[in-house]
Amino acid sequence: MHVSDETPANSPRPGDPPAAYPEGTPGVPPGPPPAPPRPPAPRHQPPRHASREHPPPRRSREQGPAQPPRHASREQPPQPPRRQPPQPPEEPQPPAQQPLRKPPGQQRPPAQQQPRTQQQLPAQQRPPVQQRPPAPQLPGAPPPGRTAPADRSAPPEPPGPPAPPEPSLGAGRRRLADSVWPPRLTRSQLIVALLLFVLGLGLAIQVRSTGESSALRGARQEDLVRILDELDDRTQRLEDERERLEDQKAELENSSDQAEEARRQTEAKERQLGVLAGTVAAEGPGIEITVRGPEGAGSEGAVEADMLLDTIQELRAAGAEAIQINGVRVVAGTHFADSGENDVAIDGRTVSQPYVFRVIGRAEDLEPALNIPGGVVQTMEEEQATVSIEPRDTVLVDALRREKRPDYARSSS
């Protein structure tokens, strides 16, 4: 982004390059002699070298022809470091060319550039500013035909890739260190701080909100709707229960004979629990299911325990309240096992075909639950079993389960 942003900024510079180059042209042809010029006019030359040593293509692209004057003020501190690194590498180069360069190139640039820069940046007090302009100009100076090629060719460093990075390395690090350590309270620092503050804020908010609801965040809309519905249902059920319990409480408190009322409620509760536990016979509307295995005895597709278990689970999920199979009451702890070709052990008692389920519950709920595609009935029919389901107004579940009394545990309430 910055690259692109800064290119426009460069446009103001167009005038500069021509001025700077003429000077360079004479000196440049000699090529490498940048080092000598330094001593006389340290400010100007250093920038040049630096620019050359950086990878030329990248520089020209990023920085463009020139940077806006403002940069200069900001970057003045960092620049000094830049100069130094470039110098050492250049010194080794042929000294003979130095003289050539010096007279034409160096002396002019200082004179010309200084006035110019000052005009542009009246506010800037420091001379280092000038260093900047020269640097960009060199790479970005394609217009003057001779100069540009000369400049490029002049620095022999580019061919050797290792050389360029060093100066930039030092410069970059130093610039970083400069900008970090002595904290300066400048306008740009404050503005940047403000924007970074906003960024940090957004980052923190986003991270926090992402961490919070990660389970729901990725869910699809339909799933979210379903979850919401379920929550609503659950809320409704809990509300109902709360209401019921409050009614109960009110009855207990207001009834004239509180003991009688309490006994009545307890008995009701006991009956309710008895039906669930299978210790009490139950009667009510429901369905009767008859499952017959395939006719040929010993055939492969016999109805097995797991199918019965699936049936029970399906019935329970659909709201069955009491179930018995061929005289065995099915409760929470009931277990199924295959015991032979045509029979199944339920709670340790052998039950033979046909299996007759008596189920108390809402027939309208139970029947579809068994008949859903891919459901229990279909699965059993695939095994050549025949299944018939008949709704009944009255189903008697009278098989009982022996009540198990704990030997040691006593109710604590």
Next chain:
Amino acid sequence: MIAVLGLVAGIVMGLVVQPVVPAGLEPYLPIAVVAALDAVFGALRAMLDGIFDDKVFVVSFLSNVVVAALIVFLGDKLGVGAQLSTGVVVVLGIRIFSNAAAIRRHVFQA
């Protein structure tokens, strides 16, 4: 330095105060954050190159954020919000990587 302090202060503030983002802006926040990160990396690179300019930074930061949010908004309106935001993240990610590579070259010379 002050800039770093600003970043830290922002993060701390976001974690401590836990401000609530208006629901309307919520979808744009993540993409805006990524765009802003891109701007910050670009600025860091420019600083190392010695061409940092606060005005350029401010403009690029804000325009990045706005354009990214705009693209997501437009994508939502066109029904391709998810794909477009993926595209934006990919592009910004590539730029962040290239800027990070330049920064790395400066700092580690490698």
